[in-house]
Amino acid sequence: MPHGNCYLWKPGLVWLHLLSDAFIALAYASIPLTLIYFVYQRRNLPFSRIFLMFAAFIIACGTTHAMAIWTIWHPDYWLSGLVKAITALISVYTALELIPLMPKAFDVASAVELEAANKRLEAEIRERQQTEVALRRSQDEIQQKATLLEKALRDLQHAQAQLVHTEKMSSLGQLVAGLAHEINNPVNFIFGNLVHAKNYAQDLLKLISLYDKHYPQPVPEIQTTAEQMDLAFLRDDLPHLLESMEVGTKRIRQIVLSLRNFARMDQAEVKAVDLHEGLEGTLLILQNQLKAKPGYAEINIVKEYGDLPKVECYVGQLNQVFMNLLSNAIDALEESRTTDNGQNHPTIRIRTEAIAPNQVAIRIIDNGPGMTEKTQRQLFDPFFTTKPVGKGTGLGLSISYQIVVDKHQGQLNCRSAPGQGAEFAIAIPIQQHRQQQIPQPEVSLTA
Ligand SMILES: Nc1ncnc2c1ncn2[C@@H]1O[C@H](COP(=O)(O)OP(=O)(O)OP(=O)(O)O)[C@@H](O)[C@H]1O
Ligand SMILES: [Mg+2]
Structure with a gap:
């Protein structure tokens, strides 16, 4: 017998059940769809399985209401009972699944807790960003200091290099200047006297010529001595000898001049000079190494x-x-x-x-x-x-x-x-x- 009989086919009562069951069935059909959509959109959703079970459970409930409408006119109570039995199975299974999940569900942070945690995280990020900026600033400062230190080290190396070399060169300069000075005096002495020596020698040679002229036959002692000293050669050679001595002394004077020129290390101020003189002086110092x-x-x-x-x-x-x-x-x-x-x-x-x-x-x-x-x-x-x-x-x-x-x-x-x-x-x-x-x-x- 159709269930409508129980409602005595009163249109009001039938409509009331029919509409209520219809809306419940429709709502029960839409809720699982929303749940399934939610589960698939939130990929990492915790307890997604239980959401799907809820969906199945609600679909089953919806189907029992749809069956309630069907049985108003059709007395398929076995089918209706079967649907209810399936619904009961799914409900019980879902209920049993839900109980052990409770402690875990409690662990899931609430929205308020999440917001607080979020704020804490934001504050931490800000703090870290500030620390990073400070760190970068101090890194820049360290870099600047390292650059300054490097420059100071380079300057120091330069200064040291200059000191060492200046010391080396000034020792050489002093040595050369000292030598030049020591040689200069006796050379000047020789050079100054050479003129007189030449004059004296010329006078003496002139005198000997006069003796020759007026005493062509000297006493035997003079004759022997003249032969022994090879007077003819001496008279010929003496002017050449004095000449070459003069050339030699001039050369020494020139060398001394170049040495002094080279040794002008201590001159602190700028001076207009002939650079060739400097080159010549340097070559002179190095002459021994070139030979x-x-x-x-x-x-x-x-x-x-x-x-x-x-x-x-x-x-x-x-x-x-x-x-x-x-x-x-x-x-x-x-x-x-x-x-x-x-x-x-x-x-x-x-x-x-x-x-x-x-x-x-x-x-x-x-x-x-x-x-x-x-x-x-x-x-x-x-x-x-x-x-x-x-x-x-x-x-x-x-x-x-x-x-x-x-x-x-x-x-x-x-x-x-x-x-x-x-x-x-x-x-x-x-x-x-x-x-x-x-x-x-x-x-x-x-x-
Ligand atoms: N004319 C050159 N031909 C070949 N190599 C040269 C010449 N001049 C300099 N060098 C190279 O440059 C290097 C540096 O020369 P530098 O004059 O600064 O130092 P050094 O001669 O080694 O030592 P120092 O001059 O202080 O006694 C030399 O060691 C050499 O290798
Ligand atoms: Mg060198």
Whole structure:
């Protein structure tokens, strides 16, 4: 018998049940859809399984209400009972599943707790960001301090290098100046007296000629003595001898002058000088090292001196630069001096020229082994040397660079390649005080 009979087919009662069951069934159908949609959108949703079970449970409940509508007209109570039984199964299963989940569900933070935790996290992030900024600032400060320290260290190294080299050069200067002074006095003494010696000798020779003329037959004792001393040769040779003594003394005086010139290390102020004099003085000091020695060929010096005006400079310091460059060239030629095959004779060229109205260039060129690019990059670094310990301090070029570039506002360049020799070019202004107004051309290197 249809269930409608129980409602006595009263339209009001039937409609009331029908509509209520219909709405419940519809609502029960829509809720699981929402739940399933929610579970699939929130991939990491905790307890998603129980949500799906709720969905199944609600669908089952909805179906029982749909069956309630069906049974108003159709008495399929077995089917209706079966649907209820399935619903009961799902409900019981869901209820049983739900109970053990409770403690875990309690652990899930509430929205308020989440918000508080969120705020704590935000505060922590802000704090960390501030710490990061402070850290970066202190890192910058440390970096700046490290840069300053590095610069101070470099300056110190430079100062030390300069001290060591200045000390070395000033000792050499003092030695040379002392020697020049000691030699100068006796040489002047000899040179001054040579004139008189020549006059006296001429007078005496004249007197002997007169004796010869008026006493052609001297006593035998005079005759014997004259023969013994080979008077004829003596009379002929004495003027030549005195002449060569004069030439020799003049040469010594010249050397002394060059030595004194070289030793003008202590001159603190700028002076207009002939740079060739400085070069000559330096060559003189180094002459012994240029000469041929057993097993060592002589080093040729080719002077290609141009027409240079007087140059305002710290002459002692510039001589120091010439000394460093020439010494380096001599050192570089050491090997080729021992293996000289005559084709590439060890040679140093010194070329000077005026390269601009206010600038002169001095080039020191050797045909030694040259340098690799790596060596050239470090050439002017203090303490860089490829020479054995005790031979080179590695200061020569760094000091020279400082003297030419910092002290004279000039340029010091090097051009070299392995097996191609080396060329060092110095360019300095003729007038120190005007150098800032006149643009300086780049010194070009010519092999
Ligand atoms: N003319 C050159 N030919 C080849 N190498 C050179 C020449 N001049 C300099 N060098 C290289 O440059 C290096 C540095 O030269 P620098 O004059 O500064 O120091 P040093 O000669 O080694 O020592 P110091 O001059 O202090 O006694 C030398 O060790 C050498 O390797
Ligand atoms: Mg050197």
